[in-house]
Amino acid sequence: MLVGGGSAIGAVLRYGLGKGIGAANHSDFPWGTWIINMLGTLLLGIFYTEFSVVHHDPQWWLLLGTGFCGGFTTFATMSADTVKLYRKTRFLATLYLATSLGLGFLLAWLAKLWLA
Numbered sequence: 347m348l349v350g351g352g353s354a355i356g357a358v359l360r361y362g363l364g365k366g367i368g369a370a371n372h373s374d375f376p377w378g379t380w381i382i383n384m385l386g387t388l389l390l391g392i393f394y395t396e397f398s399v400v401h402h403d404p405q406w407w408l409l410l411g412t413g414f415c416g417g418f419t420t421f422a423t424m425s426a427d428t429v430k431l432y433r434k435t436r437f438l439a440t441l442y443l444a445t446s447l448g449l450g451f452l453l454a455w456l457a458k459l460w461l462a
Contacts, residue, residue: 348405348408348409348413349408349409349412349413349416350413351409351413352408352409352410352412352413352414352415352416352417353412353413353414353416353417354417355413355414355417356386356413356414356415356416356417356418356419357417357418359418360382360386360417360418360419360420363378363381363382364378364379364382365378366378367381367382374431374434374435374438375431375438375441375442376423376424376427376430376431376442379420379423379424379427380424380442380445380446382418382419382420383419383420383424383446383450384446384449384450384453385418386415386418386419387419387450387453387454388453388454388456388457389410389414389415389418390411390415390419390454390457391453391454391455391456391457391458392457392460392461393406393407393410393411393414393415394407394411394454394457394458395457395458395460395461396461397410397411398411399458399461400461424442424443424446427442428442428443
């Protein structure tokens with residue numbers, strides 16, 4: 347129930363936020379997915395550190411980490427966006443993938459350092 351509830355909230359929030367960012371985006375770069383994934387990765391790092399490392403609380407981790415962040419972020423859309431960009435411009439596809447993975451890792455790591 348915790349995973350399903352958190353996931354539903356995350357997915358609905360992702361959809362709404364993605365629509366809002368998409369309406370304001372006038373470039374080929376998929377800013378909506380990128381921003382959502384970066385925010386979700388930062389939150390996942392915070393939730394992991396807080397509920398798995400600092401205060402071992404599996405209930406909150408299931409709701410916010412596995413559920414909410416799992417429903418909010420989207421690896422599949424990032425992959426599809428990369429293929430779509432690659433067909434238009436290899437530079438943007440490479441930039442998108444590199445910053446998604448690189449900055450995502452950095453944000454998760456910084457969240458752990460900040461809270462530990």
